[in-house]
Amino acid sequence: MSHHAVSPSSCLPRLYANPRADHERVYGExxxxxxxxxxxxxxxxxxxxxxxxxxxPLRSLPGLAREAGIDRLWYKDESTRFAQGSFKALGGAYAVLRLLAREVTARVPGVPVTALDLVVGRYAKVTRGLTVATATDGNHGRSVAWGAQVFGCGCVVYVPAACSAGRRAAIEAYGARLVVVDGLYDDAVRQAAADAADNGWFVVSDTSYTGYMDVPRDVMQGYTVMVEEAITQLPASERPTHVFVQGGVGGLPAAVCGHLWESWGRQRPRFVVVEPHNADCLYRSAVAGRPLRSDGDLDTVMSGLACGEVSLLAWAILEQGADDFLTIPDEGAVAAMRKLAEGAHGGRPIVAGESGVAGLAGLLCAAAHEEVRLALGLVPDARVLVFGTEGATDPEVYERIVGRPPGLVMEA
Structure with a gap:
């Protein structure tokens, strides 16, 4: 096992094979x-x-494929998405657009409302009077704030106390009002919902809960744009055998899983959901067979995944669509970030954020442990697709972890 650079002891993953996974099941109504x-x-x-x-870009990582003992490894690099540095740009802003279009249509019936109408301010009289609110660990709030600015409505963003100064500033740069909640991400979700109800604002959340489903569906649907891009960028004859995707509330893995399931049916890859040890609501839900909170302290370097409660819509897809649930320690994510920054994958250095590398880190941790590797079927001809869902969305945090600022890494 000497070819595995992550020392196995520092990266012990926990694996749960989902007994409800059903590859024969048709993607139905x-x-x-x-x-x-x-x-x-x-x-x-x-x-x-x-x-x-x-x-x-979809990048091939031959060096890390060798390290993991597999044939191919592809990394969908979202670090340049709409100059936001994260795939979240596809979700939050799209949901803002859909919501505003619905509201304008309700007030100006019979008129199809386009994004361009909103961008040029054709319905500014209506949209200026509307406010969207959301809770975020960083990237989703930035996307919603950007969407609100582009499409012309007000925006209030709630962040947990642990949200870094850099991420707060990035949100405020789009003109949103920032509210810091004394608590965790899930507390910010509740506060945003309560204040929105009091003020007549519209919640644009990436998590769904009882009575709140339409907007998170739009958020998840926006993410499938990234998945379809990856499908079309793969070499024609080489489909992945496995996909490793980071968890959070479940919106991202559900979007990837659902899109591949409907597109490829029984031929879809083995689907592995990856979470931090301390924020494992999807893993725990899989074990329990129903949506369950994480009882970890949610303290993880993978701050975008520090979510304690599952999105119900996401769970409805993952419950039978996900094959395995894997949790990893923070060291795994840190090691993956550093490997990409050093070009250990056999190419130009890649700047990847701490939450964005979790899928890759899950693969590398799993591959470093014989038992887990075998359980997941990571054989020498395996081909793995991962989604690098963010770049250095907080340059200071990135530099603290990797030891160099993102700009220097890119120049190497």
Whole structure:
């Protein structure tokens, strides 16, 4: 095992094989009511027309594939998405657009409202009177604030006390009002919902809960644009055998899982959800067979994944769509960030944020442990797709972890 640079002891993963996973199950009406190719086409047509839209690169990482003892490793690099540094730009802003279009149509009936109408302020009289609110660990709030600025409405963003100064500043740069909540991400979600109800604001959350489903569905559907890009960028004859995707509330893995399930059916890859040890609500839900809170302290370097409660919509897809649930220690994410920064993958250095590398870190941790590697079927001809969902969305935090600022890493 000497070819594994992550010392196995520092990166001991926990694996749970999902007994409800069903590769024979057809992606049916219940699933399509949440995420569908038809709704994806709509999201793609919309987002593809936004200024600055371009597919992000799918990078091959031969060096890390060798380290993991597999044939191929592809990394979807979201660090340049809409100059926001994160895939979240596809979700929050798209949900803001859909919400404003619905509200304008309700007030100006019979008129189809386009993104361009909103960007040029054709309905500014209406949109200026509307406010969206959201809770965030950073990236989702930045996306919602950007969407509110671009499409012309007010925005209030709630962040947990632990949200870094750099991430707060990035949100305020888009003109949003920032509210710091004394508590964790889940407390910020509750505060945003309560204040929105009191003030007549619209919640644009990436998590769904009882009675609140439409907007998170739009957020998740926006993410499928990234998944479809990856599908089209893969070499024609080489489909992945495995996909490792980081968890959070579940919106991202559900979007990836649902899109691949509907697109490829039984031929879809083995799907592995990766979470930090201390923020493992999806892992615990899988073990329990129903949505369950994490009882960890949610203290993790992977701050974007520090979520204690599962999105119900996401769970409806992952419950039978995800094959395995894996949790990893923070060291795994730190090691993955440093490897990408050093170019250990066999190419130009890649700047990747601490939450964005969790899928890759999960693969490397799993591959370093014979038992876990075998349980996941990570054989020498395995081909793995991971989603690098953020760059250095907080340059100071990045530099603290990697030892060099992102600008210097890029120049290397």
């Amino acid at each position: 219940p699933e399509r009511a949440i995420l569908s190719r038809a709704a994806f086409e709509q999201a793609m047509a919309e987002i593809g027309a936004w200024p600055g839209y371009a597919p992000t």
